[in-house]
Every structure is written in C-alpha cells, then in structure tokens.
Amino acid sequence: MLPKFAYVRPDNLKEAVEKLSAEGAMVHAGGTDLLGCLRDDVLDAGTLVSISAIKDLRGIRKTENGGLRIGALTTITEVSRHRLVNQKYKGLAQGASEVASPQLRNQGTIGGNLCQKPRCWYYRGEFHCLRKGGTECFAAEGENTFHCIFGSDSICFIVHPSDTAPNLAALDAEVNITGPKGKRTVKVEDFHVLPADDVMRDTVLAPGEIVTEIIVPPVKHGLRSSYRKIKARRSWDFALAGVALALVFDGDKVTDGRVVFSGAAPVPWRSREVESAIIGNILDGKTIRTAAEASVKGAEPLAKNEYKIGMFQGMMTEELEKIARAEE
Amino acid sequence: MKSKDPAKHTHARGSCECRKGITRRGFMTRLGVGAAGVAASGALFPQTAAAKEMEMIKAGDMAKITLRVNGREHTLLAEPRWTLLYVIREKLGLTGSKIGCERGECGACTVLIDNIPRYACMTLAVEARGAEITTVEGLMEGEDLGPVQQAFLEEDAFQCGYCTPGQVVAAEGHLRADPDPTDDEVLRGMSGNLCRCGAYPHIFKAVRSAAEKRRRGKGGEG
Structure with a gap:
C-alpha cells in the first residue's frame, strides 16, 4: 500500500498551479515514476496534484514555423508512433520507442520522462544518500556498475535515465513551463541540474512549476538524426550507454549538429568533444576513429564501470558509420 | 481444461455473469462495497458528479468513485492511494489480474484502459475514473474463452x-x-x-x- 496523500485532479492549468502551493504537493502526470518513488519512500508527497485531466496538455501539432509542439501529457507511445516525429525526427521516434516497456510507454508522458528521478539503487533503496539530503554517496565506493563516467564532480554518480531527453537536447528543443510566477521557457539542454550545481535537484523546475509543452524546432535542411541505446538485456532496461545524434549534412560533410549521450552522466551529456571531431569533416574512417576516441575524453570511470569506456567508443563508431550511410 | 466442458455449465447460457467477472469471492466483496456505496450516496456528496471529481480528497479520506470495468459500472468509496489493481482485486473481487512485482516491471497486473495495455499496479484507481477498464475476466465471450x-x-x-x-x-x-x-x-x-x-x-x-x-x-x- 502506498503512503497516504491528498489528491486533486483539476481540469485546468491555473488551478493546478494554485493547488501545487500546498505543503509537499507534487505533480502527477502518468504516475509511472512517481508511484514507484512513493512506494519506495524516496519521495514524500503531502498532496498529489494530478494534471492528467488537463486536455490542453495532450497531443502533438505543428508549430507556425514548421516545428513541433508536443504537449507534456502526450504519452511516450504517442510520440514514438506519430507520423511527423517518424518522418522528420527519427532519433526522437527511436528514443521514445526505446523507453521502458509497452505498458509504461502507454502511460508515461513526455513531460514526465524529462522529469524522471534517477535509478541509482542507493537513491531508490534505503540509503540516506546525498541526493536525499544525506552526507554520503554510497555509489562512489559501492556497487557502481551502472553509474556515470562524466559529470559527477565526484559528488553524485547517477546517470540520467531518460531516452527522450538526449534526443530533444540534440534537436535543440525547448521546454515551456508554467508556475506561480507565470510562464518561462528553458532549453532541454539546460533543463537538468548537475550535482555540482545542486545535488538535490534533478531539474530547474521551481516549486509549483509544471512542464506544459516541448517545442521542437523545424528541421534544418540536411538533418539526419538517430538514437542508439545499449542495454544489459534485449527486452527492456535503462541505458548502459546511449547516443542521440542530430547532424546536419551538406553532401557527405557534417556542417553542424549535436551529439548527446545517455547512460553517461547525471544529465543528458552533450559531447562537444565528438561534435568538434566531426563538424566540418566527412565521416570517413579517420574522422570516426578520432570521434570515437574523443567520445571518452575526460571520462572518469569508477571501480566497476570501466567497461563503459570501450562501450562508448564502439557505439560511437557504429553510429557514425550508420548515420554516414543514412538517408535524410 | 476446455471452457466448453458441459460439467462446468451449471446455469443456463446467457443468464450468468461470469463474463462480468462475478466469482464467489467477488460476490462476497461486492456486498461490502454495496453497503459503502449506499452510505456514500446521500447528503455527503450533494454536488454534481463532474464537480465532485475535481475536489480535493484529503489524505486518509475516502471519496466516492465510479469505475467502469468490463462494461459494468462500480461505485465505491476509495482512498486516493489505492491502486487500480488493489481496487479491482480486493474491492471488486476480480482476481484475474495478478499482483507480481508491484513496481511496474513484470506485467502480471496488465489491464486495458480504453483498449490500451497498462500496469494496474502503477495506476491510481482515482486516475481510472471515466475510462473503460478491461480485465482478463472481460475477455470471455459468454461462456467461451476469447x-x-x-x-x-x-x-x-x-x-x-x-x-x-x-x-x-x-x-x-x-x-x-x-x-x-x-x-x-x-x-x-x-x-x-x-x-x-x-x-x-x-x-x-x-x-x-x-x-x-x-x-x-x-x-x-x-
């Protein structure tokens, strides 16, 4: 049985924001991550404010300039199957279809996927770790097979669990947010918080703020995108390593683009090292070898996750070879 | 094993509610639910159904909710923390949906919500209001297996x-x-x-x- 909480399901955003001012209030969208956190006593909610009845937050539509507006409550399945997403943003479609299991994709929302709590077993377990307000990271010297190789600042070693966020960051998408002080927009790239900035926060959301929609910019001419996720088992799991590519080609040459890792860091991890190895170049064998080496430059593996070094290099090689041959 | 075993047909075709998932256990549970439903239906909740659904339910309080399961409406008192799985099994007596991991990993509790498979262990019952819920019991075609x-x-x-x-x-x-x-x-x-x-x-x-x-x-x- 879940711990007790109050519950309210307003049908409009204004009221949802008002209700979120209650002590310990939390947003319930799909609930797949939230209920797990409540059951494991990771979170303690005084009140759940369910936004699931706010119809304005559902669905995908074209924006005026030819991009996409994805309502925060759009399910992951809807994103993965949407015609425009599949036609224009293949990486995002692949990322969404790699999220969890069919049932969870049917329930989980794109907004929720960005706001997920980490899957570190110490954080989810009965360990009062730094991220829960404790004084110690248990993964640093503990079982750290699935932990990060970048971005920990030797503080907290989680990896960000989202498969959609790296793709949205690679596409330079933005998050629209509504809160008690009104609306604001944040780039997906800047939406997540590194341990060095605040170890107890996952995202920049302030109390009372709700993700309302995700805006994906129009496709640049020559854009190719892809997502690769390596898992410990074939059916479904979180990423051991993953990479979202959104590269702009002019003929065979990469002229612009982004490379964002999953399974690598406490936030979706933009690899400027790989980007600078490939932008301006043709993806030939030499460039790809350089990019693969660059993908792990500055990595700091832990006692039990050194395998990720070779894994990222191998994955980078395969994915760049693949996207060099891909169609737009 | 076959569903068509005549020995299993102790009542006339078409008259039974097996399809609706009534079992001995469910029947007994339903008596309790019925009593709660009556208690809740009076002056405690004078507003319209839509307005009621918008109201804050306090922690530990129960609210009257209506769920549509296998084509049949069930009204009962529920706490917001009750999962759909808990309500289906323990309050409606539909024990076909199983408790496995209770953390959205195993699928033993899978139900259809508006035709879409979801984990009932990761769905609050209050969130399933207004939806068409189908459990394994609802997949029977009369006395025959679907x-x-x-x-x-x-x-x-x-x-x-x-x-x-x-x-x-x-x-x-x-x-x-x-x-x-x-x-x-x-x-x-x-x-x-x-x-x-x-x-x-x-x-x-x-x-x-x-x-x-x-x-x-x-x-x-x-």
Whole structure:
C-alpha cells in the first residue's frame, strides 16, 4: 500500500498551479515514476496534484514555423508512433520507442520522462544518500556498475535515465513551463541540474512549476538524426550507454549538429568533444576513429564501470558509420 | 481444461455473469462495497458528479468513485492511494489480474484502459475514473474463452500460469491496436510481461495464433 496523500485532479492549468502551493504537493502526470518513488519512500508527497485531466496538455501539432509542439501529457507511445516525429525526427521516434516497456510507454508522458528521478539503487533503496539530503554517496565506493563516467564532480554518480531527453537536447528543443510566477521557457539542454550545481535537484523546475509543452524546432535542411541505446538485456532496461545524434549534412560533410549521450552522466551529456571531431569533416574512417576516441575524453570511470569506456567508443563508431550511410 | 466442458455449465447460457467477472469471492466483496456505496450516496456528496471529481480528497479520506470495468459500472468509496489493481482485486473481487512485482516491471497486473495495455499496479484507481477498464475476466465471450485465451490454452503457453492473465491482456491490447503484427512487433508488444517459468516460445506462438483467430473472428472455435 502506498503512503497516504491528498489528491486533486483539476481540469485546468491555473488551478493546478494554485493547488501545487500546498505543503509537499507534487505533480502527477502518468504516475509511472512517481508511484514507484512513493512506494519506495524516496519521495514524500503531502498532496498529489494530478494534471492528467488537463486536455490542453495532450497531443502533438505543428508549430507556425514548421516545428513541433508536443504537449507534456502526450504519452511516450504517442510520440514514438506519430507520423511527423517518424518522418522528420527519427532519433526522437527511436528514443521514445526505446523507453521502458509497452505498458509504461502507454502511460508515461513526455513531460514526465524529462522529469524522471534517477535509478541509482542507493537513491531508490534505503540509503540516506546525498541526493536525499544525506552526507554520503554510497555509489562512489559501492556497487557502481551502472553509474556515470562524466559529470559527477565526484559528488553524485547517477546517470540520467531518460531516452527522450538526449534526443530533444540534440534537436535543440525547448521546454515551456508554467508556475506561480507565470510562464518561462528553458532549453532541454539546460533543463537538468548537475550535482555540482545542486545535488538535490534533478531539474530547474521551481516549486509549483509544471512542464506544459516541448517545442521542437523545424528541421534544418540536411538533418539526419538517430538514437542508439545499449542495454544489459534485449527486452527492456535503462541505458548502459546511449547516443542521440542530430547532424546536419551538406553532401557527405557534417556542417553542424549535436551529439548527446545517455547512460553517461547525471544529465543528458552533450559531447562537444565528438561534435568538434566531426563538424566540418566527412565521416570517413579517420574522422570516426578520432570521434570515437574523443567520445571518452575526460571520462572518469569508477571501480566497476570501466567497461563503459570501450562501450562508448564502439557505439560511437557504429553510429557514425550508420548515420554516414543514412538517408535524410 | 476446455471452457466448453458441459460439467462446468451449471446455469443456463446467457443468464450468468461470469463474463462480468462475478466469482464467489467477488460476490462476497461486492456486498461490502454495496453497503459503502449506499452510505456514500446521500447528503455527503450533494454536488454534481463532474464537480465532485475535481475536489480535493484529503489524505486518509475516502471519496466516492465510479469505475467502469468490463462494461459494468462500480461505485465505491476509495482512498486516493489505492491502486487500480488493489481496487479491482480486493474491492471488486476480480482476481484475474495478478499482483507480481508491484513496481511496474513484470506485467502480471496488465489491464486495458480504453483498449490500451497498462500496469494496474502503477495506476491510481482515482486516475481510472471515466475510462473503460478491461480485465482478463472481460475477455470471455459468454461462456467461451476469447480468442487470445483460447490460443494460450491450445499452445500450452504457460507453466505455473501466474503471469498468464497479464500476458493474455497484453496480447489482446496489442492485437486490438495492431491486428496483424510482424514477429518483431509481437516480441516488442509482449516485452512488458515477464514469465518466470520461461514459456516465452509458447507465448509467442499463442499470440501469433491469437492474431489469426481474431482476424478470422472465430473466437472460441480454434
């Protein structure tokens, strides 16, 4: 049985924001991550404010300039199957279809996927770790097979669990947010918080703020995108390593683009090292070898996750070879 | 094992509510629910149904909710923290949906919500208001097994059977959305359901066979 909480399901955003001012209030969208956190006593909610009845937050539509507006409550399945997403943003479609299991994709929302709590077993377990307000990271010297190789600042070693966020960051998408002080927009790239900035926060959301929609910019001419996720088992799991590519080609040459890792860091991890190895170049064998080496430059593996070094290099090689041959 | 075993038909065809999932256990539970429903229906809740659904339910309080399960409306008092799985099993007596991991990983609790497979253990009952919920009990066609159930039986797609209701409902939901899936789509569609006995090859065959049965529209006669 879940711990007790109050519950309210307003049908409009204004009221949802008002209700979120209650002590310990939390947003319930799909609930797949939230209920797990409540059951494991990771979170303690005084009140759940369910936004699931706010119809304005559902669905995908074209924006005026030819991009996409994805309502925060759009399910992951809807994103993965949407015609425009599949036609224009293949990486995002692949990322969404790699999220969890069919049932969870049917329930989980794109907004929720960005706001997920980490899957570190110490954080989810009965360990009062730094991220829960404790004084110690248990993964640093503990079982750290699935932990990060970048971005920990030797503080907290989680990896960000989202498969959609790296793709949205690679596409330079933005998050629209509504809160008690009104609306604001944040780039997906800047939406997540590194341990060095605040170890107890996952995202920049302030109390009372709700993700309302995700805006994906129009496709640049020559854009190719892809997502690769390596898992410990074939059916479904979180990423051991993953990479979202959104590269702009002019003929065979990469002229612009982004490379964002999953399974690598406490936030979706933009690899400027790989980007600078490939932008301006043709993806030939030499460039790809350089990019693969660059993908792990500055990595700091832990006692039990050194395998990720070779894994990222191998994955980078395969994915760049693949996207060099891909169609737009 | 066959559903058509005449010995099992102790009541006239068409008069029974097996399809609606009434079991002895469910019947007993329903008596309790009925009493609670009566208590809740009076002056305590004078507003309209829509307005009521918008109201804050305090922690530990119960509110009257209506769930539509297998084509039948159930009104009961529920705490917001009750999962749909808990309500279906413990309050409505529909024990086909199983408790497995209770953390959204195994699929034993899979139900259809507006035709879409979801984990009932990760869904609050209050969130399922207004939706059409289908459990494995709702997949019967009168006294006969539905096509997916029949296919699981014929293909021997289980050993212990604990995961089977979830597997059957997941398959049904998948086939409703995609009546003619490829082998890969079957594997992906069924990937949210674990079988600890490892009957996967038979489950795979059963889903293929169920797809055919459904397309032929000859549910129980396969």
